[in-house]
Amino acid sequence: MQSTPSGAGDYAGSGDLNTVKADLPTRFRAHAQVMERHGRSPLSVALMQGAADDLEKGGIVAELYTGVPLPAGQAPALRLLAALHRLVLSGEAPDLAAYYPSMGGNEPPEGAWKVAEVTLRAHAAEIGAVIRRGVQTNEPGRSAVLFGVLLWIADRYRRPVRLLEIGASAGLNLLAENFAYRSSGALLGDPDSALVFEGPWVSTPVDDPADAQEHLTVIERRGCDIAPIDATSRDGQLALLSYIWPDEPKRLARMRAALEVAEEHPPLVDDAPASPWLRQVLAERQRSTVQLVWQSVFAQYLTSEDRDELTVTMEAAGKLATDDVPLVWARMEPSTDPLKGFGVSAICWPGGEETLLARSGDHGPPVRWTNA
Ligand SMILES: C[S@@+](CC[C@H](N)C(=O)[O-])C[C@H]1O[C@@H](n2cnc3c(N)ncnc32)[C@H](O)[C@@H]1O
Incomplete structure (x- = not known):
């Protein structure tokens, strides 16, 4: 597809x-x-x-x-x-x-x-x-953003990545590496994937995506959600399809292709709220790895108390980050300025500086990387 x-x-x-x-x-x-x-x-x-x-x-x-x-x-x-x-x-x-x-x-x-x-x-x-129930979308198009973020991290840190997603829903975006992305003539990701993104990026997340991919190793991918969906069950698949607007056939086809990939690689999504889960999984850190916490279209579904707790949790984890085990908190969320679409940013510890990586559509493509 x-x-x-x-x-x-x-x-x-x-x-x-x-x-x-x-x-x-x-x-x-x-x-x-x-x-x-x-x-x-x-x-x-x-x-x-x-x-x-x-x-x-x-x-x-x-x-x-x-x-x-x-x-x-x-x-x-x-x-x-x-x-x-x-x-x-x-x-x-x-x-x-x-x-x-x-x-x-x-x-x-x-x-x-x-x-x-x-x-x-x-x-x-x-x-x-x-x-x-709360809104239970899971938009695999956002993998076109996450995959670029993974390349940016691989290029910057050159060490294995633990991918930890909060508000993962069915975890389809944990499969970002199992999809394919055609960009400037190169086919990145899994070239045999049932889901191929054709030109999802305007510019690229790093100067040489193919080289960055050579340095990309995701050693763990795991998510949490307060109401995880099983992407391999009929009920779960129906739920995921039902959140897609019925007159957007490309998105429906993209979801069906992502579900095919999920059958082969069932995503692991724990049934847990974000902050307690993060405190537990971030404490299981391994030497010489990057810990990547990823979220997309998630913050608005939290109470203000939960949002504050998440910030405190991440800042506390940031203080424990070292050059050997850096921590990145990457977020794709609606911009406060409605004219600017969605913003993709990363806070990197040690240091805690924030970088705007891209602006994207609500469902991912087109992703305009600021690297250009
Ligand atoms: C709009 S969906 C986005 C799902 C996915 N991130 C994506 O971009 O496709 C928001 C998800 O956040 C989950 N959620 C809401 N509050 C949560 C919390 N406190 N901890 C973990 N997940 C939560 C919901 O159950 C839902 O699956």
């Missing part, structure tokens, strides 16, 4: 973290507006707008969300969209499937809400269960 840049431009995510005082219909509409502005998923936009109207009328969506805690950043509209997509993908909502390109449907999105509303009423219990 081949994956090309989506042309995501500078879409900076749902923006839901900035909705501290907004009511639910406003949050749905704000998410729909930002997607519409960037030409993303007309079906999702139509469904979010229909749901916002329904919330204002006190309809089925309002009933389903009653009593569900939704702090800012939780992107509540994504939960409803995933719940509907899951029903469609599992064949339980054939009328609605007519609007879902992911199931071959081609009805215009404008008519989808009426059918979705009927579907929500018919499957309220199942939908309610998904809505109560």
Whole structure:
């Protein structure tokens, strides 16, 4: 399967973290507006707008969300969209499937809400269960970012890497080395992979990626999540596919290819919250290795207390870092400036200096490395 840049431009995510005082219909509409502005998923936009109207009328969506805690950043509209997509993908909502390109449907999105509303009423219990869970996306496109970060680390430190991912979901990005990346005529990563990224980078993370790859050895890859998904189970696969916008066929194909790779290399994701897990795994450090802590689109799903605890945990671990066992905390998160897409940065200890490595799309490509 081949994956090309989506042309995501500078879409900076749902923006839901900035909705501290907004009511639910406003949050749905704000998410729909930002997607519409960037030409993303007309079906999702139509469904979010229909749901916002329904919330204002006190309809089925309002009933389903009653009593569900939704702090800012939780992107509540994504939960409803995933719940509907899951029903469609599992064949339980054939009328609605007519609007879902992911199931071959081609009805215009404008008519989808009426059918979705009927579907929500018919499957309220199942939908309610998904809505109560947090957002469980796992976007393998972000491996195009992580693989570049790994090359940057290999080039800089020239020693084996322990890859430790927090908020890993199903751990598909722990497989970054098992995917292939075509860049400036070279095929990096695993050339036999079922998932090939075609030109995911604008510029390169290091001057000579092929040389950096020669120095890249990942000796351990492990993640944690408070609700890990098993990418090798049917239920887990359905959950992962359901979070992808139904009218983005390239992303669906990319996910299916990543799931094929995961069957061969099942990712290891521990069921644990980030900070306690990090304290434990970082203490298991080995001589002459780099400890890389990686996170993508994760911070907004934490409470402010959890975010503070994570900073304290990483700074404490940073103080123990040495030239022999350096620590890197690399993050891909929405930029605070919505015009700048997603920022990819790394804090390196000893020292604790932060470097902006790249700007990327929300799902990875196109990745613009600052090295250029
Ligand atoms: C939006 S998903 C992103 C998943 C993955 N990093 C990616 O980029 O595809 C956020 C993930 O963070 C997890 N999560 C939320 N709070 C957490 C915590 N305190 N510790 C560990 N994982 C957490 C969620 O369960 C979810 O799988």
